[in-house]
Amino acid sequence: MSASPLRLGVAGLGTVGGGVVRLVTEQADLLAARCGRPVQVTAVSARDKNRDRGLDLTPYAWHDDPVELARSDDIDVLVELIGGDDGPAKLAVEMAIASGKDVVTANKALIAHHGNALALAAEAQGVALNYEAAVAGGIPIVKALREGLAGNRFSRIYGILNGTCNYILSAMRDSGRDFDDVLDEAQALGYAEADPAFDVDGVDAAHKLAILTALAFGCPVNLGAVHIEGIHNVSAIDIEFATELGYRIKLLGIARLTANGVEQRVHPCMVAEGSAIANVGGVFNAVVAEGDFVDRVVFEGRGAGEGPTASAVMGDVCDIARGIRLPAFSVAASDLAAIDPAPMDRHVGPYYVRLTVIDQPGVIADLSAILRDHQLSIGSMLQRGRDPGEPVPVVLITHESEEAAMAQAMTQIGNLEAVVEQPKIIRIEEL
Ligand SMILES: NC(=O)c1ccc[n+]([C@@H]2O[C@H](COP(=O)([O-])OP(=O)(O)OC[C@H]3O[C@@H](n4cnc5c(N)ncnc54)[C@H](OP(=O)(O)O)[C@@H]3O)[C@@H](O)[C@H]2O)c1
Numbered sequence: 001m002s003a004s005p006l007r008l009g010v011a012g013l014g015t016v017g018g019g020v021v022r023l024v025t026e027q028a029d030l031l032a033a034r035c036g037r038p039v040q041v042t043a044v045s046a047r048d049k050n051r052d053r054g055l056d057l058t059p060y061a062w063h064d065d066p067v068e069l070a071r072s073d074d075i076d077v078l079v080e081l082i083g084g085d086d087g088p089a090k091l092a093v094e095m096a097i098a099s100g101k102d103v104v105t106a107n108k109a110l111i112a113h114h115g116n117a118l119a120l121a122a123e124a125q126g127v128a129l130n131y132e133a134a135v136a137g138g139i140p141i142v143k144a145l146r147e148g149l150a151g152n153r154f155s156r157i158y159g160i161l162n163g164t165c166n167y168i169l170s171a172m173r174d175s176g177r178d179f180d181d182v183l184d185e186a187q188a189l190g191y192a193e194a195d196p197a198f199d200v201d202g203v204d205a206a207h208k209l210a211i212l213t214a215l216a217f218g219c220p221v222n223l224g225a226v227h228i229e230g231i232h233n234v235s236a237i238d239i240e241f242a243t244e245l246g247y248r249i250k251l252l253g254i255a256r257l258t259a260n261g262v263e264q265r266v267h268p269c270m271v272a273e274g275s276a277i278a279n280v281g282g283v284f285n286a287v288v289a290e291g292d293f294v295d296r297v298v299f300e301g302r303g304a305g306e307g308p309t310a311s312a313v314m315g316d317v318c319d320i321a322r323g324i325r326l327p328a329f330s331v332a333a334s335d336l337a338a339i340d341p342a343p344m345d346r347h348v349g350p351y352y353v354r355l356t357v358i359d360q361p362g363v364i365a366d367l368s369a370i371l372r373d374h375q376l377s378i379g380s381m382l383q384r385g386r387d388p389g390e391p392v393p394v395v396l397i398t399h400e401s402e403e404a405a406m407a408q409a410m411t412q413i414g415n416l417e418a419v420v421e422q423p424k425i426i427r428i429e430e431l
Pocket residue numbers: 011012013014015016017045046047048049051064065066080081082083084088106107108109133134137303304305306309
């Protein structure tokens with residue numbers, strides 16, 4: 001093979017960086033054949049040169065400073081695997097672009113916060129800004145939306161975008177245990193970080209959803225427009241009721257085109273147990289794309305981990321090796337057109353409502369009157385046991401209802417004397 005090798009500078013040698021170095025070494029022949037030229041790591045950067053990473057780093061030039069690596073003449077592509085929306089990762093990516101180098105990154109925080117400016121800069125320089133590994137790990141959803149599904153207008157993209165949350169919700173369902181208990185176990189098993197807030201509060205999923213929205217709808221990334229709720233309020237009793245009603249509870253990221261603009265929301269959802277997404281368990285991720293010509297396409301796979309993430313990174317590298325450079329968000333960065341964000345209080349859908357009420361005559365009539373006043377109608381109602389004078393759970397499933405009306409009704413219901421806890425609502429997503 002006579003073509004010149006593509007030279008990678010890998011910044012960050014942690015879980016993903018280590019995986020990329022290993023993949024490039026172990027799959028050298030395969031990559032060369034598929035790319036039409038060899039692919040080599042030539043230089044690396046991390047904080048601690050002496051850390052034992054189980055890798056032989058002697059063949060590679062070492063840079064303490066990833067920005068120096070990014071500008072170095074030894075590399076054609078910066079592979080940024082440091083992480084964080086600011087600091088060294090951003091500086092290194094900016095330097096690589098300014099130096100005319102292609103960029104591959106797995107950094108969702110960076111793309112969600114600065115993707116628009118970075119895409120503009122990359123396009124001005126004629127270099128790639130590829131970030132397949134930033135969304136849903138090993139699932140090649142960026143490529144699918146940008147290339148394979150390019151002939152479609154999308155009505156909705158949704159998915160399980162955070163493996164930690166999916167693991168916790170799956171384990172809660174399997175064991176009947178509560179959130180805190182399962183979170184402790186997830187931390188012990190390494191499925192949740194010591195500080196799990198980023199995952200369980202829905203922020204990580206929101207980063208990925210904001211990126212998917214830009215790709216699918218041809219708009220700038222708008223993280224601020226994402227409505228975000230985490231999973232800490234999901235309780236064992238809601239999971240039990242969900243099962244009884246034929247649903248599963250999943251943390252979904254959903255981007256949906258509505259008459260009011262594009263909704264972007266991350267929150268726990270009830271989904272029908274027969275749906276594809278309901279059956280994606282454990283740490284797995286899934287993304288569903290609904291397009292006007294293709295109908296519905298479902299992708300499932302590992303959303304994190306050394307191997308799957310390195311696999312996604314190398315897909316991006318191979319494109320560059322073959323000379324393929326596509327606009328970061330499906331259309332040229334300068335042509336991304338802002339779309340009105342649909343206000344969350346205009347969201348319309350069915351709701352699950354769980355009330356804890358004192359079992360006494362007239363309660364249901366009071367509830368019904370409030371719901372009627374807000375033009376909310378009930379599809380079904382479930383009462384667990386009867387215990388006169390004592391609190392009992394009552395579950396309602398509404399027909400399609402508007403969020404604002406639901407919120408007002410729930411405030412009034414929460415103020416009823418016989419209602420002893422704030423009503424709990426979980427949106428139902430019809431799939
Ligand atoms: N882990 C996953 O499964 C996964 C999945 C999808 C996307 N991602 C994304 O991939 C990126 C990397 O994640 P990771 O899990 O591999 O992280 P990680 O294991 O924490 O590794 C981070 C690496 O960055 C290096 N680093 C930190 N600050 C640096 C600095 N100032 N200069 C040079 N190097 C520096 C660290 O060096 P030392 O080793 O010397 O400390 C370490 O090698 C993040 O953006 C993450 O969101 C990760």
